[in-house]
Ligand code: SF4
């Protein structure tokens with residue numbers, strides 16, 4: 001299963017979640033995004049190009065107040081026979 005499977009947004013990909021109430025529009029995440037997926041709209045960071053976001057998490061790491069989160073799907077797999085050996 002690829003990282004982007006199982007998502008629910010318009011482009012069927014997982015996207016950074018930005019807390020718009022706390023974003024001060026500094027633009028650092030926009031500068032750090034390697035593909036140009038982010039922009040500032042009305043003083044807040046926005047994923048303007050969700051179709052090209054590669055989920056690299058550089059914006060999450062770069063945001064000073066740490067208000068960008070990238071949700072991850074946590075899989076719980078049944079034990080294999082090797083686990084009992
Ligand atoms: S996860 Fe990576 S590609 Fe996506 S918006 Fe953030 S920096 Fe850009």
Ligand code: SF4
Nearest residue numbers: 023024026027029063
């Ligand atoms: S780095 Fe954080 S505070 Fe700055 S514009 Fe991006 S989301 Fe907003």
